[in-house]
Amino acid sequence: MGRRISYREALREALRDALQSDPRVFLMGEDVGCYGGTYAVSKGLLEEFGPERIRDTPLSELGFVGAGIGAALGGMRPIVEIMTVNFSLLALDPIVNSAAMLHHMSGGQFSVPLVIRMATGAGRQVAAQHSNSFEGWYAHVPGLRVLSPATVEDARGMLKAALADPDPVLIFEHAQLYNSEGELPVDETLPVDIASARVHRGGTDVSLITHGGSLPKALQAAGQLAEQGISAEVIDLRVLRPLDDATIMASVRKCRRAVLVDEGWRSGSLAAEVMARISEQAFFDLDAPLARVCSEEVPIPYARHMEEAALPQVSKIVAAVQAVMGASV
Amino acid sequence: MIEFKLPSLGADMDEGTLLAWHIKPGDTVKRGQVVAVVDTSKAAVDVEIWSEGVVHELLVPVGAKVPVNTVLATLLAPGEAAPAPVPSGALQAGTAVVPLRRAVSPSARRRAKELGIDPDTLAGTGAQGSVTLADVEAAARSPAPVAAVAPAQVDATGAAAGAAPAPDRQVDMRKAIAAAMSRSKREIPHYYLAETIPMKNALAWLQQRNAGLPITERILTAALLLKAVAAALRRAPELNGFYRDEKFQPSAAVHAGVAISLRGGGLVAPALHDVGAKPLAQLMRELADLVKRARAGSLRSSEMSDPTITITNLGEQSVQSVFGVIYPPQVALVGFGSIAEQPWVDAGQLCAQPLLCATLAADHRASDGHRGALFLAELRELLQEPQALAGDPS
Numbered sequence: 162m163g164r165r166i167s168y169r170e171a172l173r174e175a176l177r178d179a180l181q182s183d184p185r186v187f188l189m190g191e192d193v194g195c196y197g198g199t200y201a202v203s204k205g206l207l208e209e210f211g212p213e214r215i216r217d218t219p220l221s222e223l224g225f226v227g228a229g230i231g232a233a234l235g236g237m238r239p240i241v242e243i244m245t246v247n248f249s250l251l252a253l254d255p256i257v258n259s260a261a262m263l264h265h266m267s268g269g270q271f272s273v274p275l276v277i278r279m280a281t282g283a284g285r286q287v288a289a290q291h292s293n294s295f296e297g298w299y300a301h302v303p304g305l306r307v308l309s310p311a312t313v314e315d316a317r318g319m320l321k322a323a324l325a326d327p328d329p330v331l332i333f334e335h336a337q338l339y340n341s342e343g344e345l346p347v348d349e350t351l352p353v354d355i356a357s358a359r360v361h362r363g364g365t366d367v368s369l370i371t372h373g374g375s376l377p378k379a380l381q382a383a384g385q386l387a388e389q390g391i392s393a394e395v396i397d398l399r400v401l402r403p404l405d406d407a408t409i410m411a412s413v414r415k416c417r418r419a420v421l422v423d424e425g426w427r428s429g430s431l432a433a434e435v436m437a438r439i440s441e442q443a444f445f446d447l448d449a450p451l452a453r454v455c456s457e458e459v460p461i462p463y464a465r466h467m468e469e470a471a472l473p474q475v476s477k478i479v480a481a482v483q484a485v486m487g488a489s490v
Numbered sequence: 491m492i493e494f495k496l497p498s499l500g501a502d503m504d505e506g507t508l509l510a511w512h513i514k515p516g517d518t519v520k521r522g523q524v525v526a527v528v529d530t531s532k533a534a535v536d537v538e539i540w541s542e543g544v545v546h547e548l549l550v551p552v553g554a555k556v557p558v559n560t561v562l563a564t565l566l567a568p569g570e571a572a573p574a575p576v577p578s579g580a581l582q583a584g585t586a587v588v589p590l591r592r593a594v595s596p597s598a599r600r601r602a603k604e605l606g607i608d609p610d611t612l613a614g615t616g617a618q619g620s621v622t623l624a625d626v627e628a629a630a631r632s633p634a635p636v637a638a639v640a641p642a643q644v645d646a647t648g649a650a651a652g653a654a655p656a657p658d659r660q661v662d663m664r665k666a667i668a669a670a671m672s673r674s675k676r677e678i679p680h681y682y683l684a685e686t687i688p689m690k691n692a693l694a695w696l697q698q699r700n701a702g703l704p705i706t707e708r709i710l711t712a713a714l715l716l717k718a719v720a721a722a723l724r725r726a727p728e729l730n731g732f733y734r735d736e737k738f739q740p741s742a743a744v745h746a747g748v749a750i751s752l753r754g755g756g757l758v759a760p761a762l763h764d765v766g767a768k769p770l771a772q773l774m775r776e777l778a779d780l781v782k783r784a785r786a787g788s789l790r791s792s793e794m795s796d797p798t799i800t801i802t803n804l805g806e807q808s809v810q811s812v813f814g815v816i817y818p819p820q821v822a823l824v825g826f827g828s829i830a831e832q833p834w835v836d837a838g839q840l841c842a843q844p845l846l847c848a849t850l851a852a853d854h855r856a857s858d859g860h861r862g863a864l865f866l867a868e869l870r871e872l873l874q875e876p877q878a879l880a881g882d883p884s
Contacts, residue, residue: 417595417597417623444596445596445597445599445600446596446597447595447596447597448595448596448597448598448616448622448623448624449595449616449617449620449622450617450618484617485617486616486617487614487615487616487617487618487619487620487622488615488616488619
């Protein structure tokens with residue numbers, strides 16, 4: 162493996178790399194310039210690339226996402242940063258009705274090569290309106306590709322692949338991951354694939370299927386389960402749309418049990434979609450009911466103990482796995 | 491609004507199937523009028539109504555099976571106005587009854603089918619006590635569930651003749667027997683009948699037939715009893731088959747599950763196929779072969795999975811009678827005790843006569859005591875004329 166680096170630094174290096182290698186690429190969003198980004202991802206880029214390519218925008222998601230779509234249609238390769246997924250609701254119309262649909266509505270005449278980055282998730286005591294996990298909503302929409310980098314490798318490599326995609330790509334960065342660290346591959350400038358899920362840890366008894374900020378929790382749970390003699394295979398979905406059914410089903414067919422871990426609310430969640438697909442494609446391979454660990458169906462609380470109780474936690478994942486294993490361990 | 495509910499038509503009735511409606515919405519009904527026909531699984535019963543009124547809505551369709559106290563129809567009391575219509579659908583959906591089903595995981599069910607194992611008989615170690623793939627494969631490896639009754643589950647690598655099975659296999663077998671027998675006593679309403687059968691004619695005929703034959707060609711009493719059971723079942727088809735999906739499924743052929751004790755402990759009850767159609771001499775050969783192979787652990791999957799009735803013979807242990815536990819999904823078990831000379835009154839004269847106690851444990855869902863009694867009486871009569879049983883395919 163290569164250098165050890167933080168998730169935030171990996172994102173910044175990917176941005177710098179993109180800005181250096183393609184003059185059509187520019188970054189815009191709230192506070193990305195002078196302030197260096199709310200999560201300090203773009204710190205230093207204004208000084209390096211100047212205000213033409215690192216553009217601070219007014220507080221109007223509807224406006225600057227729409228401008229990004231126009232720029233993409235006009236031949237640029239914009240990277241739009243929305244501060245968090247919570248505020249992306251103000252830009253749902255341009256994202257869904259314009260970016261995702263223009264290729265179809267124009268009979269294939271226009272593509273929208275737009276990349277939108279945003280932070281998602283809870284766990285930092287910023288209360289309900291700043292703690293949502295809506296990536297599963299976007300994964301519902303045809304015309305979008307939805308990415309969820311959970312590792313520094315993906316934080317470093319997904320942007321390049323997303324910019325090469327002729328259609329709109331959304332990248333969800335879980336706010337709890339910015340300070341996490343990991344090792345880059347030796348050739349760190351290569352793009353990663355943005356089509357497949359990844360088996361992060363091999364196992365034989367149960368498939369733990371997750372993404373984004375829940376991946377570290379799933380891995381920690383798998384470690385505890387191993388001490389109890391339960392071999393959990395951890396799958397990082399990575400790409401939430403289109404889902405990589407083949408990798409999911411191969412794992413479920415092997416382990417015969419699956420537990421989904423998804424920080425979204427359970428009703429109508431991405432976890433629900435994956436469970437439905439497993440039921441459709443691997444029903445006769447199952448050895449236990451499917452299970453999921455999602456957020457409690459409440460606005461995410463502010464108080465620390467309440468917030469922790471509302472979110473998927475390692476202990477909940479371990480308990481869910483034990484339940485599907487029954488007495489067979 | 492008057493609710494017309496399914497009444498209990500007997501202490502043992504907890505549900506009924508609606509066979510017919512004799513009324514329709516708008517009809518005026520009187521006290522004591524027969525309004526529906528309900529099958530209680532014992533009989534089709536004309537159900538009367540004890541309220542007067544005008545039929546408003548029939549809530550249960552013909553053919554539906556519903557629990558006692560389910561609202562079958564609503565009536566308007568005399569003078570009552572009809573309520574505003576409510577969206578239908580919810581009411582009907584609420585009346586659907588889903589039969590209880592053993593929790594068997596999808597992969598376990600598929601594998602059990604491949605192996606010819608009834609997964610409903612296995613102990614479950616999975617989530618919520620469900621039977622898992624591992625449970626099925628463990629059952630396939632072990633030499634066999636079964637109690638005084640149970641189809642064999644023995645694989646080719648099973649214990650060699652005379653060798654005691656490994657302790658964990660014993661544990662597995664015990665667990666399997668426990669699961670099957672617990673399910674039987676939990677689900678099957680057994681009834682028991684016994685009949686004393688004079689065996690003088692049968693034993694004399696066997697002795698005469700076996701005289702001068704080499705040992706390998708002699709007919710044992712056990713084979714004659716099997717043959718007699720198969721012949722008697724023609725009078726009582728309700729005892730031969732399976733109770734599945736809430737109903738009895740009769741079997742045309744008699745595949746007798748023969749309870750065979752294993753030397754290391756436990757029992758198997760593999761099937762002797764088509765007993766009714768085979769001449770006695772052939773049956774004897776196959777029985778000897780089956781016992782030998784059962785003890786050697788080399789039974790075939792068809793023998794493991796499809797007995798239609800079980801026959802257990804504890805005569806060698808000189809017990810007088812055996813009242814067995816039915817092996818699900820079968821519906822009957824015939825037990826034979828020892829044959830011993832006892833006092834017997836024949837035509838007013840006390841004499842000594844070899845007697846055999848034959849018992850029947852039967853599933854009351856599939857048959858009634860009257861039918862069981864006919865079966866045992868037929869068995870007794872057939873054994874008085876053993877030569878008639880011997881050759882002709884029955």
